[in-house]
Amino acid sequence: MENISVVLFWVALVLYLLSAVGYFFYFAFRQNAVGTVGTFLAVVGVLSHLGSIATRWIAAGHSPIANMYEYTSLLAVLLMVSYLIFEFFTKSKVFGGLATGSAFIFMGLARLFYAEPTPLMPALKSYWLELHVFTMVISSGILGVGFIFAVLYVLKQRREERSRPRPVKEAKARPAIAGGAVAAYAGDSPGFLGRLPAADALDHLSYRTIAFGFPLWTLGVIAGAIWAEQAWGRYWGWDPKETWSLITWLVYAGYLHARVTAGWRGRPAAWLATLGFAALLFTFYAVNLWISGLHSYA
Amino acid sequence: MRTALIILLIGAVASILGTLLPQAPQNPAGVQGFFQQWPTMAAVFQVLGFFDVYGSWWFQVLLLLLFASLLSCLLPRTKAIIRRLFAPRPSATERFLANLKNSDRFETPLPAEEVLERAGRLLRAHRFSVTPPNGQPHQLCAEKGRYREIGGLFFHWSLLILLVGVVYGKSVGFDGSGNIIEGDTFIEGHLGYANITEGKFFGERHRGFAFKLNDFTATYHPSGMPEDFISDVTVTDNGKVVAQQKIRVNGKLVYKGIKFYQSSYGWAPRVRVARANKVLVDAPIIFFGKAEGASGVVKIPQADVGIETWFLPDLREDQSGVFGGSPYLKNPYLLMRVYKGDLRSSMPQNVYQLDTSQMQLVGQGSLKLNESTTLPGTDLTVSFPEIKEWSGFQIAYDPGIPIVYFAFTLAMIGLIITFYISHRRAWVMVFPNGRKSELLVGGIAETNKQAFELEFAKLVGLMREKVGGKVA
Numbered sequence: 184m185e186n187i188s189v190v191l192f193w194v195a196l197v198l199y200l201l202s203a204v205g206y207f208f209y210f211a212f213r214q215n216a217v218g219t220v221g222t223f224l225a226v227v228g229v230l231s232h233l234g235s236i237a238t239r240w241i242a243a244g245h246s247p248i249a250n251m252y253e254y255t256s257l258l259a260v261l262l263m264v265s266y267l268i269f270e271f272f273t274k275s276k277v278f279g280g281l282a283t284g285s286a287f288i289f290m291g292l293a294r295l296f297y298a299e300p301t302p303l304m305p306a307l308k309s310y311w312l313e314l315h316v317f318t319m320v321i322s323s324g325i326l327g328v329g330f331i332f333a334v335l336y337v338l339k340q341r342r343e344e345r346s347r348p349r350p351v352k353e354a355k356a357r358p359a360i361a362g363g364a365v366a367a368y369a370g371d372s373p374g375f376l377g378r379l380p381a382a383d384a385l386d387h388l389s390y391r392t393i394a395f396g397f398p399l400w401t402l403g404v405i406a407g408a409i410w411a412e413q414a415w416g417r418y419w420g421w422d423p424k425e426t427w428s429l430i431t432w433l434v435y436a437g438y439l440h441a442r443v444t445a446g447w448r449g450r451p452a453a454w455l456a457t458l459g460f461a462a463l464l465f466t467f468y469a470v471n472l473w474i475s476g477l478h479s480y481a
Numbered sequence: 482m483r484t485a486l487i488i489l490l491i492g493a494v495a496s497i498l499g500t501l502l503p504q505a506p507q508n509p510a511g512v513q514g515f516f517q518q519w520p521t522m523a524a525v526f527q528v529l530g531f532f533d534v535y536g537s538w539w540f541q542v543l544l545l546l547l548f549a550s551l552l553s554c555l556l557p558r559t560k561a562i563i564r565r566l567f568a569p570r571p572s573a574t575e576r577f578l579a580n581l582k583n584s585d586r587f588e589t590p591l592p593a594e595e596v597l598e599r600a601g602r603l604l605r606a607h608r609f610s611v612t613p614p615n616g617q618p619h620q621l622c623a624e625k626g627r628y629r630e631i632g633g634l635f636f637h638w639s640l641l642i643l644l645v646g647v648v649y650g651k652s653v654g655f656d657g658s659g660n661i662i663e664g665d666t667f668i669e670g671h672l673g674y675a676n677i678t679e680g681k682f683f684g685e686r687h688r689g690f691a692f693k694l695n696d697f698t699a700t701y702h703p704s705g706m707p708e709d710f711i712s713d714v715t716v717t718d719n720g721k722v723v724a725q726q727k728i729r730v731n732g733k734l735v736y737k738g739i740k741f742y743q744s745s746y747g748w749a750p751r752v753r754v755a756r757a758n759k760v761l762v763d764a765p766i767i768f769f770g771k772a773e774g775a776s777g778v779v780k781i782p783q784a785d786v787g788i789e790t791w792f793l794p795d796l797r798e799d800q801s802g803v804f805g806g807s808p809y810l811k812n813p814y815l816l817m818r819v820y821k822g823d824l825r826s827s828m829p830q831n832v833y834q835l836d837t838s839q840m841q842l843v844g845q846g847s848l849k850l851n852e853s854t855t856l857p858g859t860d861l862t863v864s865f866p867e868i869k870e871w872s873g874f875q876i877a878y879d880p881g882i883p884i885v886y887f888a889f890t891l892a893m894i895g896l897i898i899t900f901y902i903s904h905r906r907a908w909v910m911v912f913p914n915g916r917k918s919e920l921l922v923g924g925i926a927e928t929n930k931q932a933f934e935l936e937f938a939k940l941v942g943l944m945r946e947k948v949g950g951k952v953a
Contacts, residue, residue, distance in 0.1 A: 302702050305709050305730040387931070398896035405889045414731045416742040416875035417656065418885060419647075421507070421535045423500040433493045440486060474500055 184242040185300055191235035192256065196290040198228030199263070199283050206279035210375050218276050225267060225283055232260045243300035248316040249307055251471055255293035259286045261324050277378050281331065292468075311410035318403035323463055325396030326435070330460035332389035333453040340382035340449065386449055389456055390442055397435050404428050415477070424478035427466035434459040484550040492543055499534035502526065506533060544644065551641050559638075562630050570622040572614035573908040578923030583937040586921045589949045593619055593913040596920060599948045600909045607940060609907065621909040629928075632898025635891050643888035650881020652680040662749045662765045662871045666693040669739060674876065683878075688737045690718040697870040699746055699772065701808050707772070710746050712872040728874070738878055745873030748775045748792050750815060753864045754856065756784065761861070765869045768792050769833065773805035778835040782826050786859055787835045791816040792868075813850040815865050819843050819858050903929040907940070920948065 205221030208214065236256065239247045247253040266282035269275075303312075379385065407425070412418040419425060438455040441447040447455070471478065503511025512532045516523040523532075530537030578584055589596055601611045601621055609623035657677030661667050670687045671677065679685075692714060699710040709729060716724040716736050726734045734741040749765040761783050768777035773795065779788040796814040797806040803816070822840030830836055844857025853864030907924035922941055926933035 301704065301706060302708065305707055308709075309731040311731075391929070394900045398893065398900055401896055402893060405893065408889070409886070412882065413733065414742070416733070416740060416744070416877045417879070418882065421496075421499060421504065426496045426500045430493050430496055433489055437486065437490070470500070 184238050188235045188238035188242060188300075191231045191238065192290070192294075195228045195232035195235060196287065196294070198224050198231060199259075199287040199290060202228060203280050203283035203287055206276060206283060209276060210280060210378075218279070221279055221283070222267075222270065222276070225263060225279070228283075228286075229260065229263045229267065232256070232263065236260060239300055243302065245303045246313055247300070248312065248320070249301075249303055250298050251296035251468070252293050252298050254316065254320060254467075255289055255296060257320050258324055259289035259293065261320060262286050262289065262327075265324070277375075280375075285327075285331070306414055309410060309414065311406060311413065315403060315406040315410050318399055318406055322396050322399035322403050323467065325392060325399060326463055327460060329389050329392035329396060330456055332385050332392055333456040335379055336382055336385035336389055337450060337453050339376055339379050339385055342376050343382050382449075386452065389453065393435060393456060393459070394439060397439060400428075400432060400435065404432060420477070422477045423470045423474040424466065427462065427470050431459065431462040431466050434462045485547060485554065488543060488547045488550060492540075492547070495534055495540060495543070498531060502531050502534075504533060504535070506536065544648075548641065548644050551637065551644075555634075555637055555641065559634055562634055565630070566628070570612050570614045570624070572617040572620055572622065573910065573923065575910060575921065578908055578910060578921050581923040581925055583924040583934060584922065585941045585945075586919065587945055587949050588914075588917060588919050590917050591948065592916055593911040593918045596911050596918050596948055597621055597909065600920070600922075600944060603940070603944055603947055604907065604909075609905075619911045619913070623907040623909070624905070626902040626904040629898055629902045629904040632895045632900075632902065634895070636895030636899060639888045639890075639892035639895055642891065643885060646881040646884030646888055648881070649884060650680075650879040652682045653684075654877065654879040654881065655679040655683050656879075657876045658744065658874060659876055660745075660767055660871050660873045661692070661694040662767065663694055663697050663869045666691050668692075669876075688718075688739060690716055690723070690736065692716050692741065694872055697746060697872045699808070699870070701772070705773065705808065710743060710872075712743055712746075712874075714741070738880060740877050740879075742875040742877070743872065744875040747772070747871055747873075748794070749869040749871040750777070750790075750792050750865060751867040751869060752779050752788075752790070752815070753853075753866060754779065754781050754784075754786075755862050755864075756860060765867070765871075767833065767871050771805070772808035778833060780824055780826070780832075780835070781861070782824055784859065784861060785821055785824060786856070786861065787820045787824055787837070787840060788856070788863075789818040789820070789835055789837075794868075810850075810868065813868055815848045817846050817848065817857070817863075819845065819856055821858065903927070903933070905933055905936070907937070909944075920944070 202221045202224035205217050205224060209218035209221055236247055236253075239253065243249070248257060262282060263286045266278065266286075270279065380388070404425075407428070408418040411420065411425075434455070438452065438459055441455055442452055503515055505512050512523075515526075515532075526532055530539060534540055579586070591599070597619070601623075604611050604621070604623040609625050610627065611621055611623045614620055614622045655677055657674040659667050659674050667673050669690050669692060671679075671685065693716075694712055694714055696713040697711070698713075700708040702708050712728045714724075714726060714728055714734065715722055716726075716734070718736075724734060724736050728734045728741055728743045730743045732743070747770065748768045750768065751763070751765040753763040754761045761781050762779060766777050766779060768775035768790075770776050774791060774793050776789070776791045779790060781787070792813070792815055793803070793805040794813050795806040795809055795811040796803055797812070798804075803814075806812075819842070820835065820837050820840035821843045822837075825836050825839055828836070843859065846854065846857040848854055848863060848865045850865055850868055853862055855861070856863040903926055905924065905926045907922065910921040910923075912919040912921070922944060924933065924937040924940075
């Protein structure tokens with residue numbers, strides 16, 4: 184079972200990579216057939232990935248969310264499933280390369296954390312495990328998407344800024360002066376950025392996504408606190424993981440206040456969203472790798 | 482508001498500090514190590530409270546300031562929001578509606594009353610609450626998500642309540658631990674605890690009931706990883722058995738508000754040391770370490786002898802020496818290093834450690850369960866008649882928990898209202914014109930404006946169809 188799980192994991196990893204290549208190729212050359220292949224590969228990759236998680240579940244005898252490998256793998260599959268749902272409903276492959284590419288990176292990250300499936304340690308035997316971990320995974324996925332929108336906003340905004348003041352005539356004359364690369368960037372061929380929604384819309388999308396993820400993150404932290412009270416005898420103990428989840432929460436709370444109360448928009452807000460996501464990654468990975476505490480599970 | 486945010490920011494930075502430096506309550510050994518490595522810096526940090534950030538006076542001052550600043554901005558805001566909620570709906574002027582981004586104007590062959598009636602029905606069908614505003618007969622005010630502002634109020638109040646719950650629980654409660662050997666009884670009182678931190682206002686109101694560990698069982702997976710550990714306990718109060726329960730991790734016992742959590746366990750070999758026929762020591766001793774091999778000390782002050790011992794439940798041997806094979810009692814052995822000299826018993830010391838600075842190693846030996854032997858290098862006999870286990874409990878009394886959980890609930894309700902509900906308002910104004918009339922519709926949303934634009938367009942489309950065009 185364990186071996187099947189590993190093989191299926193590798194299959195998914197490779198398929199995500201191929202699918203990402205397909206999506207990017209589709210962007211570069213507008214080959215619809217290649218885009219379809221990208222989607223197909225992504226779907227097969229997700230099926231294989233789900234198979235890997237299911238066999239791991241059987242091998243470990245508990246829901247596979249007990250260590251960093253399992254958590255990161257789950258994050259990748261959630262990302263892919265939500266992306267495919269998005270593509271199915273919007274019929275848009277704009278975010279395809281980005282989604283499959285990130286899924287591929289997360290799969291690589293998961294592999295770094297790989298640990299043999301083991302039975303649950305007594306402290307984790309609780310229905311709170313599912314409640315707490317799933318909420319944390321889902322909310323971090325959503326907040327991560329908010330971060331991606333913020334990055335896309337910055338890219339798109341820079342491009343809009345550069346192409347706006349130039350008269351049409353000049354833009355047309357440029358390829359002759361600076362070559363095709365500039366033309367591809369400046370808007371003669373829209374490329375990836377050209378197909379994205381307008382910068383303002385991306386900015387708003389980033390905010391909406393973070394505003395949606397924040398209550399879930401709060402719920403995850405609260406579920407963790409209640410579980411800690413059940414298992415360890417206190418709802419809060421300044422364990423490094425707890426503290427960092429609070430710091431992440433504070434940064435996102437700051438972001439929401441900056442937007443809603445102080446009216447921040449655009450680039451400063453995007454920086455704050457980036458800071459929030461950095462804190463989130465620190466909470467999930469750095470705390471486990473560098474700081475020992477009660478949350479140090481393989 | 483701004484002050485509160487700045488305090489939160491300082492708190493966040495302080496919290497980061499607390500995760501990067503070793504903290505005395507969680508990791509005293511780490512603090513000791515820091516002192517050895519960087520003595521000067523450590524001394525400065527000690528004064529600044531950096532080794533106990535979350536318990537330092539300035540962190541508490543920060544919390545107090547946060548409390549004050551939250552309260553000072555919440556009170557007037559709460560008042561204002563409540564007043565607004567109960568105030569009559571504001572009416573709109575023609576200019577205001579015409580200038581809204583979401584606005585539409587059309588004629589209808591219906592009389593004004595009929596138009597208002599139909600428009601109201603339509604808006605209600607789309608879950609708007611519809612009221613005629615004050616003194617404006619030819620106007621409708623429709624609203625959805627009117628209570629959204631309460632969300633923010635709930636959320637910020639919940640922070641305040643959370644703070645109250647935390648401080649209340651910490652100051653009238655306590656947090657302690659106790660290690661109990663099988664068969665022993667723990668009396669709930671200050672002296673019974675191995676460690677205890679009592680709140681300033683706890684006032685020594687211990688309950689005095691008896692908590693007996695009848696039996697302890699640990700089971701393991703084939704890999705040696707613990708599968709479960711369970712304490713079978715009986716609680717007796719005033720001579721009456723009031724609770725009998727198995728405590729396990731994630732399964733606590735609560736009696737009179739005091740909670741017992743399973744937190745650790747280990748071996749407790751009973752060691753008997755005698756000189757001729759006089760028994761000097763005979764008691765189970767708490768050993769720390771792994772289940773496959775744990776260590777402990779036996780002190781015999783009457784003979785100036787101390788023994789460092791290791792207990793292996795499943796002793797095995799290969800070319801490199803002896804080692805603990807499994808956590809099961811298959812081949813239980815005690816290994817001993819015997820020291821003679823000054824135990825320094827007059828000095829403050831840890832009962833679980835042997836200070837061998839004034840002692841000399843006089844012999845080594847091993848002892849199987851149920852056997853006895855001469856203690857190497859001495860005139861004493863040592864026997865190992867029984868092996869028991871001990872169970873470690875986290876014992877806490879925190880009456881602030883209901884308040885804290887109430888705050889959690891309120892925070893979630895507040896956040897859901899704030900971020901998943903949007904406040905949308907629409908007005909319908911009718912200008913009678915003989916038997917016909919003219920209609921002006923306008924709408925506004927403070928959040929999620931794009932979604933509202935679509936909703937408004939759909940509403941106006943329906944209104945044109947049902948109110949505007951054909952007469953039924």
